[in-house]
Amino acid sequence: MRAPRNTARLFFFEKVLKHDDPVSCLIWPYAKLPGGYGVIKLKGWRVNQYVHRLVCEHANGPPPAGLYAAHCCGNASCVNPYHLRWATPRENQMDRHAHGTIIRPDARGERNPSAKLTEAQVRWIRACGLSAVEVSKNLNVTTNLVWGIRRSMPIRLEPNDPNPARTRP
Numbered sequence: 001m002r003a004p005r006n007t008a009r010l011f012f013f014e015k016v017l018k019h020d021d022p023v024s025c026l027i028w029p030y031a032k033l034p035g036g037y038g039v040i041k042l043k044g045w046r047v048n049q050y051v052h053r054l055v056c057e058h059a060n061g062p063p064p065a066g067l068y069a070a071h072c073c074g075n076a077s078c079v080n081p082y083h084l085r086w087a088t089p090r091e092n093q094m095d096r097h098a099h100g101t102i103i104r105p106d107a108r109g110e111r112n113p114s115a116k117l118t119e120a121q122v123r124w125i126r127a128c129g130l131s132a133v134e135v136s137k138n139l140n141v142t143t144n145l146v147w148g149i150r151r152s153m154p155i156r157l158e159p160n161d162p163n164p165a166r167t168r169p
């Protein structure tokens with residue numbers, strides 16, 4: 001009979017950090033906060049850490065100041081390294097709008113009715129490892145649009161982005 005007390009740690013190091021499937025979400029099966037974010041207590045730490053943040057750091061390096069670990073899949077419990085990247089609070093907010101995680105208080109970025117996607121979403125579509133079908137489901141757009149964006153089809157972006165140069169890989 002084996003019931004290691006550090007099951008979550010084993011899973012974290014052996015499964016999550018070595019995860020190599022860019023498509024499907026990898027759901028954290030252990031402790032989660034009410035918002036769905038997985039947490040873990042690693043050796044040497046007194047408090048729980050956000051798993052997705054640790055994974056994002058593992059995958060993308062330490063966080064640039066002020067950036068959040070954001071999901072390109074909109075699934076707070078997902079810890080797939082391919083679905084995580086550092087994003088500005090504003091990008092993160094827009095992502096959460098896009099995925100319906102929070103109620104949209106205004107039509108920000110969608111004042112122009114022909115702007116189907118924000119710049120942050122377009123960048124996500126290009127950068128995240130999800131298939132076109134997965135992306136189209138997540139963002140509720142057609143797969144044709146996703147393919148078009150990946151082929152760099154011209155698309156109307158959010159007008160007057162005040163900070164267009166903040167992108168990072």
Ligand SMILES: [Zn+2]
Pocket residue numbers: 024025026071073074075078079080083
């Ligand atoms: Zn995911």
